[in-house]
Amino acid sequence: MSERKIHTTQVAIMGAGPAGLMLSHLLHLAGIESTVVEIRSRRDISHTIRAGILEAGSVDLLVDSGVDNVLRNGHEHEGTEFRVNGEGHRIDFKGLAGSSVWLYPQNEVFDDLAARREADAGDVRYECSDTQITDVTGKPRITFTDSAGQDWELRAEILVGADGSRSYCRSQIPESDRTRYFNEYPFAWFGILTEAPRSAPELIYANSAHGFALISQRTDTMQRMYFQCDPTTNPADWSEDQIWEQLRLRVNGNGFALKEGPIVDKVVLPFRSFVNTPMRHGNLFLAGDAAHTVPPTGAKGLNLALHDVKLLFESLDSYFKSGSTALLDTYSDRALDRVWKAQYFSYWMTTLLHTVPGEQNHAFFRARQLGELRSLLESEHGRAYVAECYTGWQGK
Ligand code: PHB
Numbered sequence: 001m002s003e004r005k006i007h008t009t010q011v012a013i014m015g016a017g018p019a020g021l022m023l024s025h026l027l028h029l030a031g032i033e034s035t036v037v038e039i040r041s042r043r044d045i046s047h048t049i050r051a052g053i054l055e056a057g058s059v060d061l062l063v064d065s066g067v068d069n070v071l072r073n074g075h076e077h078e079g080t081e082f083r084v085n086g087e088g089h090r091i092d093f094k095g096l097a098g099s100s101v102w103l104y105p106q107n108e109v110f111d112d113l114a115a116r117r118e119a120d121a122g123d124v125r126y127e128c129s130d131t132q133i134t135d136v137t138g139k140p141r142i143t144f145t146d147s148a149g150q151d152w153e154l155r156a157e158i159l160v161g162a163d164g165s166r167s168y169c170r171s172q173i174p175e176s177d178r179t180r181y182f183n184e185y186p187f188a189w190f191g192i193l194t195e196a197p198r199s200a201p202e203l204i205y206a207n208s209a210h211g212f213a214l215i216s217q218r219t220d221t222m223q224r225m226y227f228q229c230d231p232t233t234n235p236a237d238w239s240e241d242q243i244w245e246q247l248r249l250r251v252n253g254n255g256f257a258l259k260e261g262p263i264v265d266k267v268v269l270p271f272r273s274f275v276n277t278p279m280r281h282g283n284l285f286l287a288g289d290a291a292h293t294v295p296p297t298g299a300k301g302l303n304l305a306l307h308d309v310k311l312l313f314e315s316l317d318s319y320f321k322s323g324s325t326a327l328l329d330t331y332s333d334r335a336l337d338r339v340w341k342a343q344y345f346s347y348w349m350t351t352l353l354h355t356v357p358g359e360q361n362h363a364f365f366r367a368r369q370l371g372e373l374r375s376l377l378e379s380e381h382g383r384a385y386v387a388e389c390y391t392g393w394q395g396k
Contacts, residue, residue, distance in 0.1 A: 002149065002150050002151055003151070004143070004151040004152065004153055005150060005151070005152050005153070006152075006153045006155065007035060007152060007153070007154050007155070008154075008155045008156070009033045009034055009035045009123070009154065009155070009156050010027075010032050010033045010034065010156065010157050010158065010320060011023075011024075011027055011032060011033070011034040011035075011156055011157070011158045011159075011160060011316060012034070012035055012037065012140060012142050012154050012156035012158070012159045012160070013034055013035070013036045013037070013159075013160045013162055014036075014037055014038075014131070014133075014142070014159070014160065014161050014162060014163040014167075014168065014169050015036070015037075015038060015161070015162035015163035015164060015167075015288075015290070016036045016037075016038035016040075016042075016045065016114070016124050016126060017045060017110065017162060017164060017288070017289075017305075018106060018109045018110050018113060018288075018302060018305065018306065019162040019287050019288035019289075019305040019306065019308065019309050020036050020038070020160070020162035020163075020287075021036065021110065021113035021114060021117055021124070022061070022062075022065075022113055022306060022309045023160060023162065023287065023309045023312060023313055024036050024117060024122055024124065025065060025067070025113055025116060025117055025120070025122070026065055026309070026310075026313040027313065027316065027317075028117075028120055028122060029065060029066075030313075030317050030320075030321075032316065032317065032320050033123075034122075034123070035123040035124075035125065035154055035156070036117075036122070036123065036124040036125065037125050037128050037131060037142060037144055037154065038124065038125065038126050038127070038128060039127070039128055039129065039131065040126065040127070041126050041127050042114055042126045045107075045110055045114075046107055046110055046111055046114070047107070048107060049105075049107065049191075049193065049224075049265060049267070050105065050106035050107060050301075050302070051105075051106055051296055051299055051301060051302060052103050052104065052105040052106065052216055052217075052218065052224065052299075053077075053101050053102070053103060053104075053203075053216075053299035053303075054070065054074070054101060054102040054103075054104050054109070054302070054303065055099075055101055055303045055391055055392030055394075056099050056100060056101065056102070056391060056392065056394060057303070057306075057307070057392050057394065058102075058302070058303050058306045058307075058392070059071075059074070059102050059104075061306055061309075061310055062109070062112070066116070067112050067113060067116050069108070069112045070102055070104045070108075070109075070112070073104065073108065074102040074103060074104030074108075075102065075103045075104075075217070076100050076101075076102050076103075077093070077100060077101050077102065077103055077202050077203065078092070078093050078094040078100045078202075079091055079092045079093050079094065079095075079202055079387075080093070080202050080203045080204070080205060080390070081200065081202055081203070081204045081205070082205050082206075082207070082353075082373070082377060082386075083204050083205070083206040083207070083208075083251060084206075084207050084208075084370070084373050084374075084377070085207070085208055085209070085253070085370075086208070086251075086252065086253020086254050086256070087253070087254060088204075088254070088256070089377040089383075090202075091383050091386050091387050091390070092383070092387065093387045093390065093391050096380070096383055096384040096387035096388070097384060097387035097388045097390075097391050097394065098394070099387075099391035099392070099394045100391065101299075101390065101391055101392075103203075103216070103217055105218060106302050109302065125144075125146050125147070126147060127146075127147035128144040128145065128146055128147065129144065129145045130143070130144055130145045131143070131144040131168065132144070133159065133168070133169065133172050133284075136159055136169075136172055136173075136281060136282045136283055136284040137281065137282030137283065137284075138282070138283070139155060139156070139157065139283070140155075140156050140157075140158070140159035140283055140284065141153055141154065141155050141156075142154040142156070142159070157283065158283050158285065158316060158319075159283060159284045159285070160284075160285050160286075160287055160312065161284060161285070161286045161287070161290045161291075162286075162287045162288050162290060162305075162309075163290050164288070164289045164290060165274070165289040165290070165293045167286065167289070167290035167291075169284060169286060169290060170276055170286055170290050170291070172281075172284065173276075173281040173284070174281075177281055178276055178277065178278070178281070179276075179277050180274070180275070180276055180277075181273075181274065181275040181276075181277070182272070182273070182274050183272070183273040183274075183347070184271070184272055185231075185271035185272070185273075185295060185350065185354075186231070186356055186358060187211075187228045187229065187230065187231060187271060187354055187356075188228075188229055188230070188231040188233065188268050188269055188270050188271055189214075189226040189227070189228060189229065189268070189269045189271070189296065190226060190227050190228075190229040190233060190235065190238070190243070190246075190266070190267075190268055191224065191225070191226045191265075191266070191267045191268070191269055192224070192225050192226075192243060192263045192265060192266055192267075193218065193222060193223070193224055193263070193264050193265035194222070194223050194225065194260070194261045194262065194263050194264065195221060195222060195261040195262050195264060196221075196222075196223050196259045196260055196261030197220065197221065197223075197259050197261075198217050198220070198223060198259070199215055199223065199258045199259045200215065200256075203215060203216050203217070204251060205297075205349075205353055206250050206251045206353075207352075207353045207354075207355075207369070207373060208249065208250040208251075208355075209355065209366065210246070210249045210250050210355075211227060211228040211229075211246075211250060211354065211355050211357075212227065212228040212250070212353045212354040212355070213225065213226065213227040213228070213246075213247055213250035213251050214226040214227075214297075215247075215251060215258065222264075223259075223261075225247060225258075226269075226296075227243075227246050227247055227250060228354050228355070229268065231268075231270060231271070233268050234268070235266035235267055235268050236266075238266065240262070240263050243263060243266070244258075244260050269296065271295045271296075271350070272293050272295065273293065273294060273295060273343055273346065273347055274292060274293045275291070275292045275336070275339060275340070275343060276290075276291050276292065277332070277336060278332040278333075278336075279291045279308070279331065279332040279335055279336065280328075280331060280332045285312055285328075285331060285332075286308075287305060287308040287309055287312055287335075288301075288304070288305030288308055288309070289301065289305060291308070291335075291339070292304065292339050292343070294342055294343060294346040295346050295347070295350045296346075297346055297349045297350040297353065297354075298342065298345050298346040298349045298350075298389065298390065299390070300342040300345065300346055303342075303392055304338065304339060304342050307335070307338055308335045311331055311334055311335050312331055312335075314327060315327035315328045315330075315331045316328070338393070341389070341393065345389040345390075349386075349389075352369070352372060352373065352376070355369075
């Protein structure tokens with residue numbers, strides 16, 4: 001075995017997903033050192049298909065820090081369509097909330113940040129193993145073996161857990177010092193990538209008696225679509241015909257038909273709402289999925305993570321420049337303020353648009369849901385509420 005090397009840094013970051021890399025990039029611009037430790041390979045992270053919507057605030061964070069591919073390769077969406085039983089209703093984000101969102105897949109955000117960290121000679125260690133954390137309430141230490149087999153001890157003043165929904169960092173917080181909030185849903189999403197042209201200029205969130213569907217996009221020739229399914233569904237059991245049949249049933253109608261093509265990826269995504277509070281324990285700070293997950297309906301996951309990172313960066317910058325812990329001390333409360341708004345919105349949008357087949361009083365539930373959708377969509381107030389939440393509470 002090789003002799004363990006010691007490396008000292010200001011901020012140790014566990015996890016090189018978009019949250020960890022964004023934080024490391026912002027710290028670098030402010031002259032604060034960080035080391036990022038990641039167990040997956042760069043290729044693995046880059047090839048993980050995730051959601052694709054960025055709020056304007058997330059785009060600003062990237063662009064203002066000089067990571068601006070999103071402006072060239074992303075697509076601005078000034079609205080979206082809610083389709084109810086085949087009838088479309090547009091939510092005009094620009095007109096109702098004065099804001100928009102950008103379609104730019106999470107793996108592109110990762111690629112941009114990873115390339116930028118590399119260009120800036122950032123210390124990002126992919127493919128690490130045997131990671132162990134000690135002393136998170138004092139001076140955190142992380143031991144790990146790097147991809148070349150070298151053993152390391154990383155010593156830091158602050159440890160950031162940006163290590164995703166199965167966070168190892170989170171598990172280091174004693175049960176007695178944290179509260180976990182959890183909700184599971186009786187459905188999942190069946191997601192596909194299909195080689196087809198765009199079916200519509202904007203995303204379509206469809207509610208129908210057959211269940212929910214979402215028509216999203218990737219490029220001119222590749223589209224992302226989802227439909228509500230049973231959580232026990234095995235994607236391999238589903239043929240292309242069966243998949244298209246479900247999507248047609250839920251979305252087509254009134255002269256509108258989806259553009260279909262070969263399906264190149266199939267996946268079933270579980271639906272969960274989860275929050276770990278507080279988002280701090282001693283000198284360990286959690287960010288992104290490590291602290292909270294939302295169901296994908298409101299497209300909030302990555303946006304919440306980037307918002308955490310923005311707050312955490314400002315708090316760390318203030319701490320390292322002035323020695324003041326004032327912002328670090330309120331980080332968790334300030335982050336959770338938005339987390340719970342997003343939890344509520346994601347939960348509400350999920351129950352608004354999905355059907356619950358096993359519901360005891362299904363007929364009542366469905367008729368009530370259609371009543372809710374009509375009251376919402378016929379009201380400018382209702383549509384403005386969706387626009388404000390979906391675009392990310394700009395200015396709030
Ligand atoms: C996606 O494009 O993958 C996507 C878009 C909107 C959502 C969820 C996922 O609400």
